[in-house]
Amino acid sequence: MSLPPSNSDSAGFGLLDPAIQRWIWREGWTSLRDAQERAIPALLNADRDVIIAASTAAGKTEAAFLPILTNLLKHDDPAGSVIYVSPLKALINDQWGRLETLCQELDIPVIAWHGDISASRKQRFLKSPRGVLLITPESLEAMFVNRGTGLAGIFANLRYLVVDELHAFIGSERGKQLQSLLHRVELVVERTVPRVGLSATLGDMALASSFLRPGKEQGVEIIESKTSGQVLKVQVRGYVEALSQQETANSEEAQQDDDSGVEQAIAAHLYQVLRGSNNLVFPNSRGKVEWYADQLRRLCERDGVPNEFWPHHGNLSKDVREETERALKAGDRPATAVCTTTLELGIDIGSIRTVGQIGSPPSVASLRQRLGRSGRRQGESAIFRSYCKERSLSDDSSLSDRLRQGLVQSVAMIRLLMAKWFEPPKVQGCHYSTLVQQILSIIAQRGGATAGELWRSLVATGPFSTVAQPDFLMLLRAMGEHDLVVQESSGLLLPGESGERFINHYDFYSAFISDEEFRLICDGKALGSLPVFRPLTVEQRIIFAGRRWQVTDVDANAKVVVVRPSPGGAPPVFDGIGARVHDHVRQEMRQLLSEETPCPFVDTTGQLLLGEARRCFSDLGLASRGLVDAGAETAVFTWHGDWTNDALAILLERQGLKCERAGLVLEVDGSVGRVQEALRLIAEAPVPPLPELLSDVQNMICEKWDWVLPPDLLAASYASTYLDVESARKVAARLGQESQ
Structure with missing residues (x-):
């Protein structure tokens, strides 16, 4: 041959x-x-x-x-x-x-x-x-x-x-x-x-x-790879929710079964453009996955055609997930998966024609990964369809809604994707939780180990090189206090009674908590659940399921947040404690809002919504200022990501100012002058020790072994992963000197 x-x-x-x-x-x-x-x-x-x-x-x-x-x-x-x-x-x-x-x-x-x-x-x-x-x-x-x-x-x-x-x-x-x-x-x-x-x-x-x-x-x-990039075809579709639909969307029944006209319209368009081919559709929650999969299946039944739409998320059984994967991969009939991040990674599901995204994607990196599924055949384009739901505006509409935050964020992420930018991973974390696991694992592997051996294997020559020796010894003492390890007179560390129990359980081998979410409860009734990585304090205001709530209690161990209804105007359309947004995305949003030219891949309704957002941006003078008088509150625009905004919110609350995180906007109780005075103090005063700074944060136990950590290490671990205090102080210095 x-x-x-x-x-x-x-x-x-x-x-x-x-x-x-x-x-x-x-x-x-x-x-x-x-x-x-x-x-x-x-x-x-x-x-x-x-x-x-x-x-x-x-x-x-x-x-x-x-x-x-x-x-x-x-x-x-x-x-x-x-x-x-x-x-x-x-x-x-x-x-x-x-x-x-x-x-x-x-x-x-x-x-x-x-x-x-x-x-x-x-x-x-x-x-x-x-x-x-x-x-x-x-x-x-x-x-x-x-x-x-x-x-x-x-x-x-x-x-x-x-x-x-x-x-x-x-x-x-x-x-x-x-x-x-x-x-x-x-x-x-x-x-x-x-x-x-x-x-x-x-x-x-x-x-x-x-x-x-x-x-x-x-x-x-x-x-x-030097291979040329594929052609990308994009359409962003805007939808406006009527006031009557807004009232329906805020009702308790709608939290379980959203049948609003906008949701129906999005489902109808998906049905129209996806039928007859293989596709992926990403809503932003498991509940929405089920709703859209069910709605699209019903449309197939209405027309008397075989079902082409299948759900796929982590809570479904393995058999159900594999049925969806087989339908996509078989290639003998059209199949669309309505899914969560479970289909982002490289499982072979064959050729995908279109990727649909309902709401803003979690990140540009996630968007890129999802789009990598589309247009894989020679000569095919990758097709991306984005569906953005916005509210009709009224006198009490929030600034986030007036700035059309969801639509603007989606468009900004698509523009960054086209510019070949996506978020770098956050690598500053201390990872003390995983260090606890690895200490126990090495002790089990070797039948015992000294503190010196553990230090050399994991820190001196290993991947935990940023851990200081006093912190390492503090961690070992904490593990001893929890009976995870015991020390013989020779200095050898062995598993304690609790340590043996953990090591011998199959769950020990994973370093992460699987699919754990906080449940939100009001008057004994569950409102829903979602991952909560944003700092939560008692009396803090949050946004969930289209309503404002005030936190009355947080049980970090039971993963429960107790809330009561909070007064205030209409909240933004997004859930305010979900995916974290990078600095560069917010800065691209600001750039998009400051421009006047139409966005070529946005439909007519979306262009009208973008025009409204740009007029609001111009009317508020946001190109040159970050503090806006909003009556009893001051709206703070940092144009930074959530690591900076969350840190700044904590620092403002230490100055006695209640602060609500609303995505783009920090809504701070108090006049512009009072807020500006607090910002100057934040910039000039030394940062208190992390345990003191985070003393009111109730949900710092985020990782699997965080419950073992002493307060100093727990605060350092949380801050290293979820906060950027230095960036927040720099923003405070800039806004504190802003002329009004």
Whole structure:
């Protein structure tokens, strides 16, 4: 068999094992893609760390594994192994199917290892640890805890550590756990193992390199695909909710079943434009997923056609989710998934024509990930349809609604996406919660460890390098007080009674809390639930389900927020304690509002709404000032993200001023003069110690092991993840000197 002419200029192809070359020919490939061509020489000799960043469906898996498998074939005495770490069991199952076809011909085993895999299949790998091991961080953690003494033998011939969907880990507790596990693998085998990161969404490559190989990021080779970007077709549709519908939307019944005219109109348009093709639709809550999936199914029934619309979210059973995935992937009939973030990552669901977004997306990075699903066939465009619901304006409409916050934020995010910007992960977190878990895990793995050994493994040479020694010792003492660890007279730390109980429970292996949300309760009746990462204090005003509420109690352990109705004008249309918005998004919103030219991808209604927002922006003089007199309140516009705004709200409340976070706007009780005086004091006075600053915040226990942390470490952990105090003080200094 001769090489096809289209491969004759490929330097990488000739470096691959002949068996892999034959597989490529049989698959009908006419050429290697850019990322694949460049990854082959980089990975072939297992002598460096590599990041492969390319768009969805650009062949990243093959880019990594064609040279990796060639290495295993060329150096098979002894037979080598690869650990591939994925964030999702479903993605592991998907990758197993893709690799198994190739690896069967090469006599290289591919082993999927997670909670749904039988013990007998896992045992086969343990007896003969060769080939490709596909595993989640949690299952790798379980191997350390349960097979600690045998890991040196199991990993003896490990050649590569591959991390898929790298962006999904950076900056999170799970990501810190993964960094620790990768480091601990190298401690076990007593050598450096090349690390390979795969991702479709990486904005800051230096940040990604630092995550993959902390402290030695300069040695990471970056392969960013040079393939040309796909054509993107966008439409933003604006909808105006009539006053009568607003009253309906605010009723208790509507919280359970929103049948308003606007929702119906959005569903009708989705039905019209999506039928007959495969698509993804992202509402911003599980409840909305169910409502839209049900409404679209009813429209199919009305027209006497087979259902094409399926729900997909984390609360559904595995069988229901897989039914949706199969419908999308089968390709023999049209299927649209109405889903949450569960379908953002790289599970193969076939070709998607359109991505629909109802409301503003959580982030630009999330929007980019979602759009990577669309237009994957040669010559196809990616299609994005955004649906923005705004209220009719009245005399008591909030400034957020007058500025059409939801629409403006959606358009700003799309413009940033087109400019190829998306949010870098927040990596300043202390991650004390995961440090607690890793301390217990190492003690279990080794049958005990001294404080010095733990310090060297996790901090001095490990991923927790920012932790100071006094804080580390404070954490160990707190763990002792909670009976998680006990110390023998020799200094050896062993699991305490509580520690044993936690370690022996299957839930120990995850570093994060699964799908936990706060329940909002008023007069004993549940209003709903959602993740709450914004600081909550008693008497604070919040916005939820289209109404204003005042917090009367927060039970962080039970994840309950008790509220009572709060007087005030109509609240903004968005839920004020949801997704966090980056500085750059708010600054792009300001830029959009200051312009006069129409936005080419916004429909007629949306253009009218944008025009209203721009007139309001101009009338308030927001191009040159950030403090606006709103009667008994002062509206504060920082044009910064929620990390800054939340910190500034806490600092203002310490000055005795009640502050409501309304997205773009901080609504502060008091005159402009009083607020400006408080801002000057914030800028000039030293910041109090974090435990004092956050003494009124009731929901600082956010991560799995935060309950163990002493007050100083808990406050530091919360602030490092959710607040930017220094930025808030700089904003206060600027606004405090603003002329009125």
